[in-house]
Amino acid sequence: xxxxxxxxxxxxxxxxxxxxxxxxxxxxxxxxxxxxxxxxxxxxxxxxxxxxxxxxxxxxxxxxxxxxxxxxxxxxxxxxxxxxxxxxxxxxxxxxxxxxxxxxxxxxxxxxxxxxxxxxxxxxxxxxxxxxxxxxxxxxxxxxxxxxxxxxxxxxxxxxxxxxxxxxxxxxxxxxxxxxxxxxxxxxxxxxxxxxxxxxxxxxxxxxxxxxxxxxxxxxxxxxxxxxxxxxxxxxxxxxxxxxxxxxxxxxxxxxxxxxxxxxxxxxxxxxxxxxxxxxxxxxxxxxxxxxxxxxxxxxxxxxxxxxxxxxxxxxxxxxxxxxxxxxxxxxxxxxxxxxxxxxxxxxxxxxxxxxxxxxxxxxxxxxxxxxxxxxxxxxxxxxxxxxxxxxxxxxxxxxxxxxxxxxxxxxxxxxxxxxxxxxxxxxxxxxxxxxxxxxxxxxxxxxxxxxxxxxxxxxxxxxxxxxxxxxxxxxxxxxxxxxxxxxxxxxxxxxxxxxxxxxxxxxxxxxxxxxxxxxxxxxxxxxxxxxxxxxxxxxxxxxxxxxxxxxxxxxxxxxxxxxxxxxxxxxxxxxxxxxxxxxxxxxxxxxxxxxxxxxxxxxxxxxxxxxxxxxxxxxxxxxxxxxxxxxxxxxxxxxxxxxxxxxxxx
Numbered sequence: 001x002x003x004x005x006x007x008x009x010x011x012x013x014x015x016x017x018x019x020x021x022x023x024x025x026x027x028x029x030x031x032x033x034x035x036x037x038x039x040x041x042x043x044x045x046x047x048x049x050x051x052x053x054x055x056x057x058x059x060x061x062x063x064x065x066x067x068x069x070x071x072x073x074x075x076x077x078x079x080x081x082x083x084x085x086x087x088x089x090x091x092x093x094x095x096x097x098x099x100x101x102x103x104x105x106x107x108x109x110x111x112x113x114x115x116x117x118x119x120x121x122x123x124x125x126x127x128x129x130x131x132x133x134x135x136x137x138x139x140x141x142x143x144x145x146x147x148x149x150x151x152x153x154x155x156x157x158x159x160x161x162x163x164x165x166x167x168x169x170x171x172x173x174x175x176x177x178x179x180x181x182x183x184x185x186x187x188x189x190x191x192x193x194x195x196x197x198x199x200x201x202x203x204x205x206x207x208x209x210x211x212x213x214x215x216x217x218x219x220x221x222x223x224x225x226x227x228x229x230x231x232x233x234x235x236x237x238x239x240x241x242x243x244x245x246x247x248x249x250x251x252x253x254x255x256x257x258x259x260x261x262x263x264x265x266x267x268x269x270x271x272x273x274x275x276x277x278x279x280x281x282x283x284x285x286x287x288x289x290x291x292x293x294x295x296x297x298x299x300x301x302x303x304x305x306x307x308x309x310x311x312x313x314x315x316x317x318x319x320x321x322x323x324x325x326x327x328x329x330x331x332x333x334x335x336x337x338x339x340x341x342x343x344x345x346x347x348x349x350x351x352x353x354x355x356x357x358x359x360x361x362x363x364x365x366x367x368x369x370x371x372x373x374x375x376x377x378x379x380x381x382x383x384x385x386x387x388x389x390x391x392x393x394x395x396x397x398x399x400x401x402x403x404x405x406x407x408x409x410x411x412x413x414x415x416x417x418x419x420x421x422x423x424x425x426x427x428x429x430x431x432x433x434x435x436x437x438x439x440x441x442x443x444x445x446x447x448x449x450x451x452x453x454x455x456x457x458x459x460x461x462x463x464x465x466x467x468x469x470x471x472x473x474x475x476x477x478x479x480x481x482x483x484x485x486x487x488x489x490x491x492x493x494x495x496x497x498x499x500x501x502x503x504x505x506x507x508x509x510x511x512x513x514x515x516x517x518x519x520x521x522x523x524x525x526x527x528x529x530x531x532x533x534x535x536x537x538x539x540x541x542x543x544x545x546x547x548x549x550x551x552x553x554x555x556x557x558x559x560x561x562x563x564x565x566x567x568x569x570x571x572x573x574x575x576x577x578x579x580x581x582x583x584x585x586x587x588x589x590x591x592x593x594x595x596x597x598x599x600x601x602x603x604x605x606x607x608x609x610x611x612x613x614x615x616x617x618x619x620x621x622x623x624x625x626x627x628x629x630x631x632x633x634x635x636x637x638x639x640x641x642x643x644x645x646x647x648x649x650x651x
Contacts, residue, residue, distance in 0.1 A: 020165050024158040034229070037161050039262075039269045040168040041225045046249055046261035047175040048218030053247065054255030055179065056211045057191030058111070061243050062103060062119035065126035066216045068238030070096045070223025075143040075233050076136055085148035085228075089167075092224035093217045100216020101209065108208040123243055131235040142234030145227055164225055171218060172258055174512050178214065181511040181518070182497065182504045182525075185490070187211045188256075189498045192487030198469035199447055199479055201502045201565060214508075252345045254352025256489075263353060275337055282324040289317040299360035313356070316344050396426035400569060400600050401446070406455035408441055408624075415441040417624040418455070423569065428591065428601040430615035430632070432608075434644055437621040439604045440482050443571050446602075447479050448472040460568065474502055478567035480558040482574050482604075488547030492538055492557050495546050496529040499564025503528075532560040536590055552583035559590065569600045576607045588614060612636065620644065 020040075024033045045067055052060050070092040077083035077091060107118040130137050137143065147155045148163075155163065178184055186207045189197040194204045227233045245268045253264025274281050292313050299305040320341070349356045357363075401423040408416035416438045423429050431439050444450040446457060448469040457464040464472055478499075487495050503525050506518035533539045536556040541549060546557060555575055562570055572591070576584050584607065591614055595601055605611050611618060611632065618635040620628040622644040628635050635641055 024161050030157050033157055033161050035269065037164050037229055039265045040164050041222050041229060042265035042269060043262050044168060044171045044222040045219050045246060046265055047171055047258065048215035049246055050250055050255055050261050051187060051211050052215045053250050055187040055191060056208055058208065059116045060119045061116050062122040063219050063246050064238045064242035065123035066096050066100060066219035067223040068126055068130060069099050070220030071227040071233045072130055072137055074224035074227045075145060078145050079143050085150060089221060089224050092220040096220025097213050097217035100213045104209045104212035108205060108212065123240065127235055127238055140235065142232055145231050148228055160228065167225065176258060177511055177514065182501050183511060185494055185498050186501055188490055189487050192489060193485045195449065196485035199473050200499050201470050201473040202498065203470040248342055252352055254354030257354050260352050260354040271338060285321040285324045289321045292317040295357055295360040302362055304359055304362060313349065398425050400425045401459045403457045404455055406445060406457065407453045408445055408450055409453040414624050419626050421619060423600060423602060425600055426598060427616040428595055428603055428614050430611045430618035431602055431604045432611055432618060433621035438624040439621055440573055443479060443573050446571060447477060473565055476568035478562035478565040479571035480562055480573055480575060484554045484558060486546040486554055486557060489545060491543050491545055492533060493529055493542040495557055495561050496532050496564050497525060499561040500525045500529055532563055536560045552579045555579065567599060570594060571602045573604045574606065576605055576610050584610065
């Protein structure tokens, strides 16, 4: 099904492609042709960098080094072996992706500033190696190339421009398809909540490496194209300054958008040159001020911005335009103006220029449109059919999970002290106790977030010892969290689709070429995700970002996402916390339906009416020890339980 916006998007894309293709013929100026060519090459790097920075949320300062590896792979092959273009480009991609994997495997075990330092060190080492390995790279002297040949024909500047344009389009389609697939959702989930990603069966470490390798491959392709474009490469080109420019381009253009990468590439190529031409700088600054003023006015009228947030970008752009007319020359002010522009965009336009315009004009992303289309499928369905695969009705009453003498110790604190649990198939097992009694710690032990100090946990006849959270999730244990752990920037539909990640068998090639297997799996999982949203009453909100949902709806969305894993055992950690009375009634009905479909439930809850009304068996923890277990009525009358909750002797 196609929304009315999609034909407009296709028309706009067709016009853009035609304009890029016709530019050399319309311009005829080799300088401008080369300038646009450089923008396209940088855009390919930024497509890849955005996967790492924008989607997975990692900070890489090593992409200039990867860019250099791609350039030198092509340069060395041409210089030493006179290799043709169809050999050098694939070789650059493979070699750079290999280096990306070597960097990612150890580096991505650290995060934040530590990852930035590791990747920065990598970039510095690559630059030093290129400079010192003169037997291969010609060292400081660099390597001189000519434009490549195709089918025996030496390409001129215009013809090579078209080659770059074709590869830019291919890279754009490839990245766009990957990021809209289950792989892209996995990457984005890592940024939203690494813990929840692991508990949805998406291995955080594995997909970080996967993202980095894809990003490195694109950097290698761009590096090889850059070598041919400049016809000369030297070590000094691929330095720290280049890496910073790449990062600034992503931030200024806007992350998680291919348009932002293209705009960012244009900015870092054009802005330094623009600052050399005072008249052109004045014209552009005036146009920029008008565009920002119009966008801010629209945002203000639509209630998307306050007066203060709308005025700051306007005043900044107007001040820039005024400054351009005060200056008589750009020579002494070039770097200062460049720095001020960068600082302004980074500080006040944190979603980048594209993000600012999109928010101001209230433009919806493709994810929301796709979700709205998908929600129209089978509008009369109840969603129960989507849950039919979630559990099994066999062996009801037999033991599903056994925890024996579980000890979880943090230094001198015993959060769990020799706790036993026996969870029966098809039951709702309550786990209650005062705050700090160890309930959520037990959840974390059962899902592999914590490794117990001692004791054993067996699920469906297999030990959980030494298994990762993602492996445990895929074996049939799903959970929600005490503090909601949704992927906030993703839609409700995308959140559930992350839970259905295990349903895909498609690989990167299937996704890139949209082969029948991927198309079929994508259609089936989307239909099932809508069914699960309908099951919890959220189908009408499929296109809404999770962070914008009311708190009660976020709780229900977590349950739908957990059910997408087809669990045998569902762990619900305080699902009624913060809910209104009508929401709690709705929640109770949903939990009962889940049990009816054969899913065993462990319920942590402080609402005693919910526990007593739902649970078959209740276990009580206090200070990490199990103090009671039995039928709800028995536990409710137990003196130790009353004392634990009331803090005194039972009457």
